[in-house]
Amino acid sequence: MTATSAAALPVTTDAVPVARRLAVPLWIGALLVILTFLVIYPLLMLFFGAISDSNPVIDGFGKFNPSLTHFMAVLGNENVRLAFFNALVACGGGTVLAVVIGLAFSWIVVRTNTPFKGFIAGASMIPLFVPPLVAGVAWSILGSPKTGLLNTVLKWIGVDFRFDFYSMSGLILVFGFYYAPYVYMFTASALRNMDPSLEEASEVSGASAFTTLFTVTFPLIAPAILAGSLLSFVVMLGIYGIPAALGAPANISVLTTYIFKLTAWSPPLYNTAAAVAILLMVVTAIFVWAQQRVLSGRSFATVAGKAFRPRSLNLGPWRWLTFGLALAYLFIVVVLPTIALVIAAFRRFLFFKDFDAVFDTKAYSWVHFNSIFDNPLTMISIWNTMKVGVITAVVGGVLAFAIGYTINRTQAPGRKIIDLLSTIPVAIPGLVVGVAYLWAWIGLPGGLYGTIWILALAFVARFIPDTVKALSTSFMQIHRELEEAAWICGRGLLSTIATIMVPLARPGIVASMTLLFVLSVRELGSSLFLYTSDTTVMAVLLLDYYEGGNVGKTAAFSLVQTVILAVLLGITTWLSRGAAESSARAG
Amino acid sequence: MSAALLVEDLVKKFGTGKAAVDGVSFDVPAGEIVVLLGPSGCGKTTTLRCVAGLEHPTVGRISIGGRVVSEPQRGTLVSPRERDIGMVFQSYAVWPHMTVHQNVAYPLKYRRKNTSGSADIDTKVRETLELVGLGEYAQRPVTSLSGGQMQRVALARSLVYRPQLLLLDEPLSNLDSKLRIRLRDELRRILKMTGMTGLYVTHDQSEAVVLGDRIGVMKDGKLLQMAPPGEIYNRPADSFVANFTGAANVLKGKVLERKGEQAVIDLGAAGRIEAWTPQPLVAGDNAHVALRAENIRLGERGPANSFTGRVIERRYQGMQTIYDVEFGGQRVEVLELGTAARHNDGEVALTLPPDSCWAYRDEGQATVD
Amino acid sequence: MSAALLVEDLVKKFGTGKAAVDGVSFDVPAGEIVVLLGPSGCGKTTTLRCVAGLEHPTVGRISIGGRVVSEPQRGTLVSPRERDIGMVFQSYAVWPHMTVHQNVAYPLKYRRKNTSGSADIDTKVRETLELVGLGEYAQRPVTSLSGGQMQRVALARSLVYRPQLLLLDEPLSNLDSKLRIRLRDELRRILKMTGMTGLYVTHDQSEAVVLGDRIGVMKDGKLLQMAPPGEIYNRPADSFVANFTGAANVLKGKVLERKGEQAVIDLGAAGRIEAWTPQPLVAGDNAHVALRAENIRLGERGPANSFTGRVIERRYQGMQTIYDVEFGGQRVEVLELGTAARHNDGEVALTLPPDSCWAYRDEGQATVD
Amino acid sequence: QQDPFGSKELIAAAEKEGGLTLYTADFAETQQEVIKEFNKRFPKIKVAMVRAPGGQLITRIKTEAAADKLGADVVNHSDRGLMLEIADLFQDYAPPNAADYRPDALVSPKLWPGVTLGWAIAYNTQLVKNAPKTWMDLTKPEYKNKQIGQVIGPSGGTTWTRIMFERQVLGEDYWKKQAELGIALYPSGAPLSDALVRGEVSIAPLLYNIIYTKIVEGAPAEAIFAPEGVPIVPYADGVTKASKNPNAAKLFMNWRLSKEGQTFMINKLGNITSLKEPPAYPKGWDPKTVKVWVPKFDEFSKLRNSWMEEWNKTYGYRQ
Numbered sequence A: 001m002t003a004t005s006a007a008a009l010p011v012t013t014d015a016v017p018v019a020r021r022l023a024v025p026l027w028i029g030a031l032l033v034i035l036t037f038l039v040i041y042p043l044l045m046l047f048f049g050a051i052s053d054s055n056p057v058i059d060g061f062g063k064f065n066p067s068l069t070h071f072m073a074v075l076g077n078e079n080v081r082l083a084f085f086n087a088l089v090a091c092g093g094g095t096v097l098a099v100v101i102g103l104a105f106s107w108i109v110v111r112t113n114t115p116f117k118g119f120i121a122g123a124s125m126i127p128l129f130v131p132p133l134v135a136g137v138a139w140s141i142l143g144s145p146k147t148g149l150l151n152t153v154l155k156w157i158g159v160d161f162r163f164d165f166y167s168m169s170g171l172i173l174v175f176g177f178y179y180a181p182y183v184y185m186f187t188a189s190a191l192r193n194m195d196p197s198l199e200e201a202s203e204v205s206g207a208s209a210f211t212t213l214f215t216v217t218f219p220l221i222a223p224a225i226l227a228g229s230l231l232s233f234v235v236m237l238g239i240y241g242i243p244a245a246l247g248a249p250a251n252i253s254v255l256t257t258y259i260f261k262l263t264a265w266s267p268p269l270y271n272t273a274a275a276v277a278i279l280l281m282v283v284t285a286i287f288v289w290a291q292q293r294v295l296s297g298r299s300f301a302t303v304a305g306k307a308f309r310p311r312s313l314n315l316g317p318w319r320w321l322t323f324g325l326a327l328a329y330l331f332i333v334v335v336l337p338t339i340a341l342v343i344a345a346f347r348r349f350l351f352f353k354d355f356d357a358v359f360d361t362k363a364y365s366w367v368h369f370n371s372i373f374d375n376p377l378t379m380i381s382i383w384n385t386m387k388v389g390v391i392t393a394v395v396g397g398v399l400a401f402a403i404g405y406t407i408n409r410t411q412a413p414g415r416k417i418i419d420l421l422s423t424i425p426v427a428i429p430g431l432v433v434g435v436a437y438l439w440a441w442i443g444l445p446g447g448l449y450g451t452i453w454i455l456a457l458a459f460v461a462r463f464i465p466d467t468v469k470a471l472s473t474s475f476m477q478i479h480r481e482l483e484e485a486a487w488i489c490g491r492g493l494l495s496t497i498a499t500i501m502v503p504l505a506r507p508g509i510v511a512s513m514t515l516l517f518v519l520s521v522r523e524l525g526s527s528l529f530l531y532t533s534d535t536t537v538m539a540v541l542l543l544d545y546y547e548g549g550n551v552g553k554t555a556a557f558s559l560v561q562t563v564i565l566a567v568l569l570g571i572t573t574w575l576s577r578g579a580a581e582s583s584a585r586a587g
Numbered sequence B, C: 001m002s003a004a005l006l007v008e009d010l011v012k013k014f015g016t017g018k019a020a021v022d023g024v025s026f027d028v029p030a031g032e033i034v035v036l037l038g039p040s041g042c043g044k045t046t047t048l049r050c051v052a053g054l055e056h057p058t059v060g061r062i063s064i065g066g067r068v069v070s071e072p073q074r075g076t077l078v079s080p081r082e083r084d085i086g087m088v089f090q091s092y093a094v095w096p097h098m099t100v101h102q103n104v105a106y107p108l109k110y111r112r113k114n115t116s117g118s119a120d121i122d123t124k125v126r127e128t129l130e131l132v133g134l135g136e137y138a139q140r141p142v143t144s145l146s147g148g149q150m151q152r153v154a155l156a157r158s159l160v161y162r163p164q165l166l167l168l169d170e171p172l173s174n175l176d177s178k179l180r181i182r183l184r185d186e187l188r189r190i191l192k193m194t195g196m197t198g199l200y201v202t203h204d205q206s207e208a209v210v211l212g213d214r215i216g217v218m219k220d221g222k223l224l225q226m227a228p229p230g231e232i233y234n235r236p237a238d239s240f241v242a243n244f245t246g247a248a249n250v251l252k253g254k255v256l257e258r259k260g261e262q263a264v265i266d267l268g269a270a271g272r273i274e275a276w277t278p279q280p281l282v283a284g285d286n287a288h289v290a291l292r293a294e295n296i297r298l299g300e301r302g303p304a305n306s307f308t309g310r311v312i313e314r315r316y317q318g319m320q321t322i323y324d325v326e327f328g329g330q331r332v333e334v335l336e337l338g339t340a341a342r343h344n345d346g347e348v349a350l351t352l353p354p355d356s357c358w359a360y361r362d363e364g365q366a367t368v369d
Numbered sequence D: 001q002q003d004p005f006g007s008k009e010l011i012a013a014a015e016k017e018g019g020l021t022l023y024t025a026d027f028a029e030t031q032q033e034v035i036k037e038f039n040k041r042f043p044k045i046k047v048a049m050v051r052a053p054g055g056q057l058i059t060r061i062k063t064e065a066a067a068d069k070l071g072a073d074v075v076n077h078s079d080r081g082l083m084l085e086i087a088d089l090f091q092d093y094a095p096p097n098a099a100d101y102r103p104d105a106l107v108s109p110k111l112w113p114g115v116t117l118g119w120a121i122a123y124n125t126q127l128v129k130n131a132p133k134t135w136m137d138l139t140k141p142e143y144k145n146k147q148i149g150q151v152i153g154p155s156g157g158t159t160w161t162r163i164m165f166e167r168q169v170l171g172e173d174y175w176k177k178q179a180e181l182g183i184a185l186y187p188s189g190a191p192l193s194d195a196l197v198r199g200e201v202s203i204a205p206l207l208y209n210i211i212y213t214k215i216v217e218g219a220p221a222e223a224i225f226a227p228e229g230v231p232i233v234p235y236a237d238g239v240t241k242a243s244k245n246p247n248a249a250k251l252f253m254n255w256r257l258s259k260e261g262q263t264f265m266i267n268k269l270g271n272i273t274s275l276k277e278p279p280a281y282p283k284g285w286d287p288k289t290v291k292v293w294v295p296k297f298d299e300f301s302k303l304r305n306s307w308m309e310e311w312n313k314t315y316g317y318r319q
């Protein structure tokens, strides 16, 4: 191998093996095929439905006669416009509140010495795991103007004020409370990655802590704030359960409840629903585009090249105030609704003559739980839900890893398209996804329809954006050169991923798989069309109880679901603790 | 406009571990520049941040311009924004979402005392930007600047309100050597021109020497010596200071006798050597003699400490050449300036001027990492 | 075990912009160390990454040990793992989830050629860790090491499988100056001991001089000169190289005559000066003469280029003193070694040895940032 | 003598098939009860169930059928109009006691009223002092300000039957008079019944079976059948052509339509029946005073769109 003069040596050229040269196009092709199957094809079905009178499955494409009547009908219908307006107000207001709460939380957790920060950080993510329908039901039990528990309490202590959560402001409050964690996720990591000396420079310049917050801190993490608020806005746009429970009694309809109505009326108007759904997607797309416009051309890279020490502000006695605020939030979003659910689940009937009736022990019993576990479907649905959850978490986790890696870590052509395709589903409401998948996949040869897998695949498609985004952030924290060093050491791409990326990204992977699991357990909209008698899942059963007008059973079943989730989450947290510790060393 | 800084018995403990700063006392008269020098982790940054008020001292008193700003024993603690100080951070910490002008105008806008009009602010910002040579860059976003320009923005931002005291935390450590040299000279020029009091932290001795009126050498949270550069270099108080400031050669021997601050040390086969000593050595003590590579005269035979050695290796380093010379079993590095080597391998005369040889008691910690 | 590297007409474009590397050709004979030196953004890292195969060149041919590893025109592209190279990254890139031993053993475990047993692997890892002085740290998690120790782990990892070629990308830039000097000497020692071919990237000229058998100076993606350090310093090919390698003094004048590579230049009031020139200057050209501060002899009157000047300022810099000297309207910096100043303000003789004066055509780009 | 549920061969064949799948738009729990009762007699036949709201169920059936993957053996659906549209999907079927059924409860000879529901007036006993006795009472000013709750007109066939009855029997201006009181609107009967029990509304026209089980369990509610008439909603149930378990499906239908099945549903679930001679009556049903009202099917379809629009306008329901 020793060479004397490089120039004098004869040149030998090795041809690159064909297989390796084709690897990248094959890989990208495979991802594109998967995404086409999961996203594009169902969307096309939806689109065909929206611009024609026909059901693409029933009538076939032969009878497809395009007409814009649905769009025209939708655009011309003042009720759609009203629902649209309501949706914008409710979700806009909710987003503003979510940003306020989320920002406050990330500041408290990242930048202050508030006691029990770890606990606060963990607990503040709980709302993410509460199915919207359960949240809506719980808040209607608490905040109904006539019979709400809160109002019963107020009446009892003799205060004249009454809460009315059956209103636009009620919707905004509940939206804001439950979707603050989305904002928190983004802003907390941005704050953590910001060099604290940027803030210290402002303090030394003579600005007060408050001025610093608004002139330096928030402007600097603006991209994260924007991204978080956009995501929470879009997710709120697609939520059905909360406006169904709180908006319907006040006759406030938003786009999702409107879509649900269209599909639930007889005869159902799916083509119109598809048109409204497309409208929803267009709105979402506009917001995403606007966000990218605002951010493009502005560089927010904080200048630091060296590692910095995290800074925590010593609040002195004020830290008990921030602690109190955090507790108040947790009380509102976790404790109160849980109390409401527990009362509802154990009480035969949710009728309170006055506040004393709450403590009437005779009114409490296990009947709802008994009848739930009497129902043979309950155990089937729990079992199915676990299966679907695991399949979704594993398949979705692997796919999200593949996509996230391709987008963030390679220069492969076509990765932009993959990025786009994997973002689209965020904009489609679950109910519509269900129809789209039904239309798209029922006709496929093979036994997909009627199995657990079709549910799992629909969930994978639906939650791929959330998972890819969550994983991407943990990829970005791993320095590129760690991977390149392994290549240089003679390892191929796959083994590098296995020995370097996976161990280092483990906390992120565990977190996103947990997220997937939880989301698929609580997902209702897309299940409704795809489950069969053998594949009933908990969410469907929950809706059955809700639609059966049985708040007691609904609450009892919600509690069962919550307990199962809590146990599983406990296990994964315990599992990922080891990972977190090893990553702390990595930091 | 400029104010004296007085630090007395400063102690700062993080958690339960060893104190990061452990009883440091020094003063900086108004208008003077003091540099804190020391290896990584010795507590320089912590000291500076205590002075700024960004870190709360555990014990000790800090006064700026005669006013006590921090004395935990009495519960006194003035917040950073009320100390009237300027600070240049190691990472510059210029705000990437603002233009150069906005960055520099920021302190003026948000300080309580300067309630000057916006025209006034403009004038001040312009003047300060001229001072640091960025007059034409006012409207640029800071992110489009080079590292050196950003550093000047950070400097301008801390100068614009004419604070009593300027604190600088390794502001040059991220730059390449050419830029570093230019900015360090400029920094001293600007500081002296504005007559500000300065406290500068670095671990680079050449920076310390150029910038400081006095240099304080720190180790493990303690201030070992504080003196003008010449004294630090020519009369280091102990072997750590000597070694850290570049006395790379160590000769081991035994003290033969001592007269005043002068000692004669037996180097074994090599013979005797005369050295200056700041410590009360007595005959028979193990001692080591530290001396700087550039103070050894090669090819010269002086009146004292003159030896004959052999050049073992020559290393050419661009503007200088390093010779490894052996004499009587001792091995020293010698540095000579110029781009061409002047001595060949083989026998050579060498003189170790007694004034630049310092003897210390051998405590077995001759080297620094 | 070591292999020659040949880079021919390498071009690398990112997107549609200017080429980051623009037609660079050089070779590194087996066992030699070549250093690429240049200011930030000149394309050093990109060149190195092309050699490693981490970046795909746009045009050009790269051969390692006679085997073409990259030739885009013919579609040849050998993946990094098949190039048999070692690389030390600027960020070290040690894997935080492994111990020191696991980090170093990694390349051995997964390399196809070394299908050695695990006992054999252990031996090799131990040897290499001894070599870099980390023998006792094998079982420590890497995250518990200091910066310098991590750097040595990275080095050990790239040495353990004895690659043909070692690539190093500013591996010392994150360290403080004392540690940097120590590691740089150690690095050269280890490289020479193992007889490896090395390509080293830096923007620090003192590092380049100490480490490199040859130095290549880059600017804007182009290789300006590649030569041994002495030649780079004593015969820089153009004014950028001269300036970047530390010729801080520039005298402006007009060419009077030229004989061979020798030119006589009129400096106006100061008189005439003889200088060496690598460029075909003709009488009447505007020229500037670059020369290094340490090559000017103060207080000496040599046979040629001898002037009388005035010391305007003295700056004491620890182990050296800088004098600003004025003569005939020209101003030069002079550097003199030693910890005590030898000349006072006022008249002084100075000699500018013709060999160390280099004249270039004045293209209005005398300074480098 | 023939078994009331079918021939011996049918039962044997059904038991050999061992199971069937029921698609229903009725409440899941109610149908669970029916299935349980059925299994008391035929324990070897497992009944699997898919439940979805009416409109969504129809879409599913249509789509599955088009893809040749219809999973249902028996479909149980409340909207006779929608079921008639897809009557093609069902096979010819008649129960052994076919002749006992009212002809006006059938829209097609293939589709049978396995379930028949009737509208009652329910009220919360803790909140209403002066309980309503007739449909006309629901226009009385004393019940104003959202004390009365109602299911929205377009929610489906059952509600459409009620509001058709209101207009045809109680008078052209009944809607208007009632709407002026201020009515709380609910998307479907179930949440409305729940709201009634919780006290969100005090009075509501409800399908008797929804409130019946709650009353039995002890909820603070009561329901009466009004003398002006009880609008009844016969379901349209059928056996699909695609059925893989046709015998089990027929046996299941036979049992539901049998006297035994209908009696069970009346007594335990609060249903009514479409049998000409009801084998039993629900509590509070006086066969002498209470008249059954069945909509004429041609009007049921013809009037629907225009009347619905009017209803929406009158009650201020934004579609």
Ligand SMILES: Nc1ncnc2c1ncn2[C@@H]1O[C@H](COP(=O)(O)OP(=O)(O)OP(=O)(O)O)[C@@H](O)[C@H]1O
Residues within 6 Å of the ligand: A309, B014, B015, B019, B020, B038, B039, B040, B041, B042, B043, B044, B045, B046, B047, B203
């Ligand atoms: N916030 C902190 N929490 C715990 N320990 C700290 C903290 N800040 C500093 N220390 C410790 O105090 C000691 C001194 O740190 P300091 O930052 O002052 O060193 P330094 O002299 O500035 O070093 P360098 O040259 O590396 O910046 C170190 O051992 C460090 O680990």
Ligand SMILES: Nc1ncnc2c1ncn2[C@@H]1O[C@H](COP(=O)(O)OP(=O)(O)OP(=O)(O)O)[C@@H](O)[C@H]1O
Residues within 6 Å of the ligand: C014, C015, C020, C038, C039, C040, C041, C042, C043, C044, C045, C046, C047, C203
């Ligand atoms: N991935 C990339 N995409 C686009 N431009 C790039 C990329 N990598 C490098 N460049 C550009 O190519 C040029 C050369 O970059 P390179 O990293 O090789 O510089 P360098 O000499 O290593 O500088 P430094 O000393 O700052 O590390 C720079 O202008 C840089 O902006």
Ligand SMILES: [Mg+2]
Residues within 6 Å of the ligand: B044, B045, B046
């Ligand atoms: Mg520091």
Ligand SMILES: [Mg+2]
Residues within 6 Å of the ligand: C044, C045, C046
């Ligand atoms: Mg680089």
